[in-house]
Amino acid sequence: MSSGNSVSPSFEKVQASLARRYARERRFRAMGLGAILLGLSFVAILFITIIGNGYTAFWQTYIRLPVYLDPQVIDPQGTRDPEVIRQASFRKLVRQPLREMFREVKGRRDKRLLYKLLSDDAPHEVQQRVIDDPSLIGRKVELWLLADDEVDMLVKGHIPRETLLEGRKAKLVGWVDRLQAEGRIEKRFNVPFFTRGDSREPEQAGIAGAAAGSFYTLLVTLLLSFPIGVAAAIYLEEFAPKNRLTDLIEVNINNLAAVPSIVFGLLGLAVFINWFGLPRSAPLVGGLVLTLMTLPTIIIAGRAALKSVPPSIREAALGIGASHMQTVTHHVLPLALPGMLTGAIIGMAQALGETAPLLMIGMVAFIVDIPQGPLDPATVLPVQIYLWADSPERAFVERTSAAIMVLLAFLIAMNALAIVLRRRFERRW
Amino acid sequence: MLPAEETGENGMQNSVILIVLLLLTALGYHLGRRRALHSVGGTQAIRHLHSLPSYYGLYVVLWAVIPALLVMLLWGLVQDTVLNELIISTLPPEMQSLPPERLGLLINDIHNLAVGNITSEAPSPAIKAAADHLRSLQAVADLARAVVVLAIATAGALFAWRAISPTMRARNRVESILKGLMVASAMVAILTTIGIVLSVLFESLRFFQKVPVTDFLFGLEWSPQIAIRSDQVGASGAFGAIPLLAGTLLISFIALVVAVPIGLMSAIYLAEYASPRLRAWAKPILEVLAGIPTVVYGFFAALTVAPFIRNLGESVGLDVSSESALAAGLVMGIMIIPFVSSLSDDVINAVPQSLRDASYGLGATQSETIRQVILPAALPGIMGGVLLAASRAIGETMIVVMAAGLSANLTINPLEAVTTVTVQIVTLLVGDQEFDSAKTLAAFALGLLLFLITLSLNIVALRIVRRYREQYE
Numbered sequence: 065m066s067s068g069n070s071v072s073p074s075f076e077k078v079q080a081s082l083a084r085r086y087a088r089e090r091r092f093r094a095m096g097l098g099a100i101l102l103g104l105s106f107v108a109i110l111f112i113t114i115i116g117n118g119y120t121a122f123w124q125t126y127i128r129l130p131v132y133l134d135p136q137v138i139d140p141q142g143t144r145d146p147e148v149i150r151q152a153s154f155r156k157l158v159r160q161p162l163r164e165m166f167r168e169v170k171g172r173r174d175k176r177l178l179y180k181l182l183s184d185d186a187p188h189e190v191q192q193r194v195i196d197d198p199s200l201i202g203r204k205v206e207l208w209l210l211a212d213d214e215v216d217m218l219v220k221g222h223i224p225r226e227t228l229l230e231g232r233k234a235k236l237v238g239w240v241d242r243l244q245a246e247g248r249i250e251k252r253f254n255v256p257f258f259t260r261g262d263s264r265e266p267e268q269a270g271i272a273g274a275a276a277g278s279f280y281t282l283l284v285t286l287l288l289s290f291p292i293g294v295a296a297a298i299y300l301e302e303f304a305p306k307n308r309l310t311d312l313i314e315v316n317i318n319n320l321a322a323v324p325s326i327v328f329g330l331l332g333l334a335v336f337i338n339w340f341g342l343p344r345s346a347p348l349v350g351g352l353v354l355t356l357m358t359l360p361t362i363i364i365a366g367r368a369a370l371k372s373v374p375p376s377i378r379e380a381a382l383g384i385g386a387s388h389m390q391t392v393t394h395h396v397l398p399l400a401l402p403g404m405l406t407g408a409i410i411g412m413a414q415a416l417g418e419t420a421p422l423l424m425i426g427m428v429a430f431i432v433d434i435p436q437g438p439l440d441p442a443t444v445l446p447v448q449i450y451l452w453a454d455s456p457e458r459a460f461v462e463r464t465s466a467a468i469m470v471l472l473a474f475l476i477a478m479n480a481l482a483i484v485l486r487r488r489f490e491r492r493w
Numbered sequence: 494m495l496p497a498e499e500t501g502e503n504g505m506q507n508s509v510i511l512i513v514l515l516l517l518t519a520l521g522y523h524l525g526r527r528r529a530l531h532s533v534g535g536t537q538a539i540r541h542l543h544s545l546p547s548y549y550g551l552y553v554v555l556w557a558v559i560p561a562l563l564v565m566l567l568w569g570l571v572q573d574t575v576l577n578e579l580i581i582s583t584l585p586p587e588m589q590s591l592p593p594e595r596l597g598l599l600i601n602d603i604h605n606l607a608v609g610n611i612t613s614e615a616p617s618p619a620i621k622a623a624a625d626h627l628r629s630l631q632a633v634a635d636l637a638r639a640v641v642v643l644a645i646a647t648a649g650a651l652f653a654w655r656a657i658s659p660t661m662r663a664r665n666r667v668e669s670i671l672k673g674l675m676v677a678s679a680m681v682a683i684l685t686t687i688g689i690v691l692s693v694l695f696e697s698l699r700f701f702q703k704v705p706v707t708d709f710l711f712g713l714e715w716s717p718q719i720a721i722r723s724d725q726v727g728a729s730g731a732f733g734a735i736p737l738l739a740g741t742l743l744i745s746f747i748a749l750v751v752a753v754p755i756g757l758m759s760a761i762y763l764a765e766y767a768s769p770r771l772r773a774w775a776k777p778i779l780e781v782l783a784g785i786p787t788v789v790y791g792f793f794a795a796l797t798v799a800p801f802i803r804n805l806g807e808s809v810g811l812d813v814s815s816e817s818a819l820a821a822g823l824v825m826g827i828m829i830i831p832f833v834s835s836l837s838d839d840v841i842n843a844v845p846q847s848l849r850d851a852s853y854g855l856g857a858t859q860s861e862t863i864r865q866v867i868l869p870a871a872l873p874g875i876m877g878g879v880l881l882a883a884s885r886a887i888g889e890t891m892i893v894v895m896a897a898g899l900s901a902n903l904t905i906n907p908l909e910a911v912t913t914v915t916v917q918i919v920t921l922l923v924g925d926q927e928f929d930s931a932k933t934l935a936a937f938a939l940g941l942l943l944f945l946i947t948l949s950l951n952i953v954a955l956r957i958v959r960r961y962r963e964q965y966e
Contacts, residue, residue: 078856085858092860096762099755103779103834106827110785113797295678303672304679316682322881322951323944324888326915327689330940333922334692340570356685363682389668417786420890420915423923446788446891453792453895461796468789475784 114472118465124254124267125216126208127181127243129161131190135202144198154187154194158209166239177235181243183210183267208252213266213459215240219249222458257466261432262448266459269452271467273434277347277427277442278416284351284438285415289358290408294397296359297366297404302392321360328357329424337425344426345441353421358411365407369400374493402489409482413475419446445471510639514561514646518554521650525553528657544664552663555670556653561646568638576634580627585619603627693944696937703931704732709938711735715901715912717921717932732935734942736901740818740911744893745886747822747907748829753879755826756833763834764841765863776838783831791895794824799896806908816898816910825892832882840874840961841867873961880954884947890915914939 135142138152159179163169169178186209193207194200214233217223218240228237243249260270304310332353336342342349373396381391422428427443428451435442443451445467452464529549533541542549577600581589588599599620606624657663701709712733759779763772799820806813813819844867852862868875898910899920921936 085861089858089860092863093762093766096758096766099758100762100767100775100779102755103759103782103830104775106830107778107781110789110793110827113793114789117796292678292681295675296681299672299675299679303675313679313682316686318955319948319951320682320685322884322947323689324884324890324915324947326888326890326918327693327940327944327947330918330922330937331685331689331692334696334937335688341573356681356688359681359685387664387668389671413784417784417788419786419788420894420919423894423919428923446786449788449792450891450895453788453795464792468792471786472789475786479784 114465114468117461118463118467118469120220120222121257121462121466122254123220123251124256125211125219126250126252127211127215128206128208128248128250129158129165130204131157131161131207131209132204133157133190133194133201138194138201139198144201146195146198149191149195149198152191154191158182158187158190166242169235174235177233178239180212180233180236181215181239183212184265185210185268208250210256210267211249213457215249216267217458217462219244219251220462222462257463261434262430262443262451263432264430266455266457266463269460269463271445271448271470273431274443274445274448274467275470276434276436277350277431278444280347280435280438280442281350281354281422281444282412282416284348285354285358286408286412288351288355289362289411292355293359293362293408293411294366294404297363297370298392298397300363301367301370302396303388317360317363320356321364324420325357325418326420326424328353329421331356332421332425343439343441345429345431345443346439347427347435347442347444348438349425350422350427350442350444351438353425354415354418357418357421358415361411361414362404362407365410366400366404369403369407370396372403372493373399399491402485406482406486406490409478409485413478413482416444416478417446417471417475419444419450422447423450445474506635506639510565510642513643514558517643517646517650518557521553521557521654522547522550524550524650525654525657526550528654529659529663532657533659541659543660543662548663548667549657549661551667552657553650553653555667557646557650559670560649561642564645565638565642568641572634572638576627576630579630580623583626584623588619607631689944693937693941696934697941700931700934700938703934708732709734713903715917717917717935730931732931732938734914734939736903737912737914737917737939738942739903739905740897740901741887741913741915743905743907743911744818744822744825744897744913745883747819748825748886749879749883751823751826752829752833752882756830756882757837757875759830760834760837760841761863764838765859765867776835779834780831782827783835785828787828787889787891788895790824790828791891791893794820794892794896798824811908813908814898814910816896817908818897818911819907821893821896822907824896825886825889828889828892829882829885832885833878836878836881836958837871837875840871840878840958843874844870873957877954877958877961880950880957884950884954887950888915888943888947890919894919914943918943 134157137157138154139145139148141148159182162178162181163175166178169175189209190207211219214223214228214236218225218228218237225237228234240249256268257270259272260268261273263269300310300313304313332349336349336352337344342352377395377399378391381395382388386394422444427447429441429443430451431441431443433440449464449467449471452460452467526546526549529542529546530536530539533539539546580600580603581596584599588596591599603620603623604627606620607627709732712731713735714731714733715736717730717732759775763776767775799815799817802817802820802823803813803815848866848870849862852866853859857865893913893916897916898912899916900910901912901917902909904911918936918939921932921939
C-alpha cells in the first residue's frame with residue numbers, strides 16, 4: 065500500500081485529458097451559439113433585403129407641368145358636361161407642355177421618347193381632375209403628373225445612369241436632369257399603390273385588387289373553417305366514443321396537416337371546379353380550398369383548448385343537472401373559446417400566405433378590376449407577389465418587395481393579435 | 494368564369510333569400526317558444542314542460558333552416574346543368590348534334606349573350622332566340638328557387654311548431670341534431686382525404702391509360718409536349734418521372750444539409766445552454782422563419798441568393814446556372830430550420846433529468862453528456878422531426894417554382910438547374926388546359942406520386958415520434 069500522496073494512474077490520465085475535453089466543450093458550445101446566430105442572421109438578412117428593396121416603392125416620382133386646359137379640345141360647346149369631358153382626348157394637352165419645354169427635340173423617335181417621360185395614365189389623371197372641377201377649363205394649371213416607371217427608377221437610383229446613357233434612351237437622362245434642376249420632379253407618397261388593381265405598367269400597378277381578393281378568400285375561409293373546426297373539435301374531445309371511426313378521423317386530421325398544400329389545389333381543381341362547376345379564379349373556390357387546408361390547424365388548436373379546461377368545471381355542471389350538451393355549450397366552450405380563436409387566427413395567417421393551391425384553381429389570372437364579391441375573378445396578395453416577381457421590369461422588383469412588406473405587416477398584425485388574445489384571456493388552472 | 498352581372502344578381506338574390514330566412518327563423522323561435530309556454534298555460538306552470546321553452550324555439554329554428562339550406566345548396570349545384578340541357582333541347586337539331594366541345598362553346602356564347610356581353614362570333618337568330626329563352630328561364634328558375642327554399646323553410650318550421658306539446662322532449666331532439674352536425678363536421682376530415690385520393694387517383698388512372706405506369710415510374714426522360722399535329726417534331730411527349738424525383742430529392746437533400754445541423758445545434762443550445770432570457774428571445778425569432786409565406790422565400794431565392802451564388806461561383810471559376818439547385822435548396826433549408834429546431838427542442842426537453850444527472854455524476858462534461866447520453870436518447874424523436882421536415886421540403890412548391898429550373902436534368906450536380914415534381918405540376922396546370930390531354934392528366938399523376946411519398950414519410954415520422962414519447966411517460 066503506497067502512501068496517500070502518490071496519484072493513481074487513471075487520475076493522471078483524466079487530468080491530462082481535461083484540457084482537451086474542456087476545449088471540446090467550448091467548441092461545442094460555440095457551435096451551438098453559432099447555429100443560433102446563423103439562424104437569427106438569416107431572419108435579419110431576409111428582412112433587410114426585402115425592406116431595402118421595397119421601401120422606395122412607397123414614394124413615386126411625379127413631374128410638375130404647366131398644363132393648358134384648352135376649352136377647344138376639352139369642351140368646345142362649353143357644356144361642362146362630364147360625359148363630354150370623358151370623350152375628350154387629354155393626351156395632346158399633357159404632351160403640349162413637354163413640347164414647349166424641350167423645343168430642341170425634333171424627329172418622331174425623339175419626340176416619342178420625350179412623351180415617355182410621363183405615364184400612360186397621366187392624361188386620365190388630368191381628365192379626372194377636370195371632371196371633378198370643371199372651372200379649371202381654359203386655365204393654365206401646374207399639375208403634378210405620374211412619371212413613367214423608367215424615370216421613377218432613374219430618379220430613385222435603381223437604374224444606374226451609365227447603363228441608361230449607353231442605351232438608346234440616353235437622352236432621357238438629360239431631360240430628367242433638367243426637370244430635376246428646375247424643381248419639377250418630386251417623389252410623393254404612393255397613393256395609387258394602395259388604391260389600384262394590377263397593371264402591366266409598373267407605375268400604375270397597385271395591390272388593392274389583390275388585397276380585396278385576399279379579403280374575400282379569407283372571409284369565406286373563416287366563415288366555413290371556424291364553425292366546422294370548432295364543431296369537429298368539440299365532437300372529438302367531448303363526445304366521440306373510443307372506436308375505430310374516431311381513430312380514423314384523428315389519423316386523417318394528423319395526416320392532412322402534413323399534406324403538401326399543392327395537393328389541396330389539385331383537389332380544388334378536380335372537385336370544386338371540374339365537378340361542381342364553380343367559377344375559376346373565384347375567391348369562393350379559393351376559400352373552400354383554404355378551408356380544407358386550415359381545418360386541421362383549427363381542429364388541433366381547438367382540441368388543445370378544450371383539453372385545458374379542467375374536468376372540475378364539467379363535473380360541477382353535470383352535478384347540478386346540466387345535460388352533457390349543456391355542460392359543453394354553456395361552460396366548457398366559453399372557457400375554451402379564446403384558445404380556439406387564437407388557433408383560428410394562426411390558421412388564417414397561414415391561409416393568407418398560401419400561394420400554391422391557389423395557382424391550381426386559376427387565381428393567377430391578370431386581373432385589373434378590383435373584385436366586388438366572392439364570385440368575381442380575383443387574385444390574392446401572395447399570388448400578386450408571385451406574378452410581379454416574374455415580371456421583367458426593374459420597377460416591379462420594388463413593387464414586389466413593397467407588396468411583401470404589406471403582406472408581412474398583415475401577418476405580423478394577425479400573429480400579434482393571437483398573442484394578445486392568448487395573454488389576456490387564457491386562464492391557468 | 495361567370496360574367497360580372499350574372500354573379501352580382503345571383504349574389505344579391507342569395508342574400509335576399511338568406512335575410513328572409515333569418516327573419517323566418519327569428520319568428521319561428523319566438524312562436525315555438527310561445528306555443529310551448531301556452532301549451533302548459535303560462536310561465537307559472539312551466540315545470541310541466543319537458544324542456545326549457547327556448548329549446549322548443551330552437552327546435553323550430555333547426556327545422557326551418559337545415560332543410561332549406563340543403564335544398565338551396567343542391568339547387569345551386571344543379572341549376573346550371575339543368576338549364577343548359579333545356580337550352581340544348583330547344584336548339585335546332587344540326588346544332589344539337591355538334592361535338593361536345595363545340596357545343597360547350599355555343600352554350601358559352603348563349604350565356605354571354607343572355608347577360609349582354611360580347612360573343613365570340615356574330616350571333617345567329619337561333620342563338621339569339623336561345624339566349625332570350627335562357628334569360629327567361631333563368632328569371633323563372635331564380636324566382637322558383639326563392640319560392641321553393643322559403644316554402645321549405647316555412648313548412649319545416651310549421652311542422653316543428655305543430656309537433657310542440659308539453660311532453661315533447663325538445664332538448665333531447667335539439668341536442669341530437671346538434672350532435673349530428675358535430676359528427677358531420679368531424680367527417681369533413683375523412684371526406685377531404687377521400688376527395689384528395691379519389692380526385693388524384695381518378696385522373697391518374699386516365700393518365701395511365703394513355704401512358705403506361707412503368708413508363709411513368711421508371712422513364713428517364715421528361716418532356717411533356719404533346720404535338721398539335723401528328724407530324725410535328727417531337728410528337729410524342731415523354732413522361733418519365735425519374736428526373737423530376739431526382740431533382741426533388743437533390744433540392745430536398747441540400748435543404749436538409751442546411752437545416753438539420755443548424756436546427757439541431759440551435760435546439761441543443763437553446764435547451765441545454767441558453768439563459769432563459771436568450772431562449773425567450775431567440776426561439777420566437779427563429780420561429781418567424783416558419784411563419785413567412787413561401788412566396789417570399791421564392792422571391793428571396795430568385796432575386797438575392799441565386800445571383801449571389803452565381804457570382805460567387807464565377808469568382809472561383811465555376812459555371813453556375815442562374816437557377817441552380819443550390820440556391821433553391823439553400824433557401825428551402827432556411828425555411829425548414831424551425832421545423833427541425835422546435836421538434837428537436839421538444840424531444841431534448843423530454844429526456845428525463847435523471848439521465849443528465851447520472852452522466853454528470855460520472856464526471857462527464859456537458860457536451861459529452863449531450864453527445865453520448867441525450868442525443869442517443871432523443872435520436873428517434875429527432876429522426877421523426879427530420880422526416881417531417883423532409884416531407885415538407887419535398888412538397889414545397891413556391892420556392893422551387895420561382896428559383897428552380899423548368900427543364901428536367903438528370904444530374905446530382907447542385908450547380909446545375911433541375912426541376913421538381915411540384916414545379917412540373919404548376920407548369921402543367923397553370924393557364925388554359927383541356928381536361929383530357931395527357932399533359933394535364935400527368936399533373937394529377939405527379940400529384941398522386943407526391944401525395945403517396947409525403948404520406949408515407951409522415952406516417953413513418955409520426956409513428957416514430959409517438960413511440961418515442963410513450964417510452965418516457
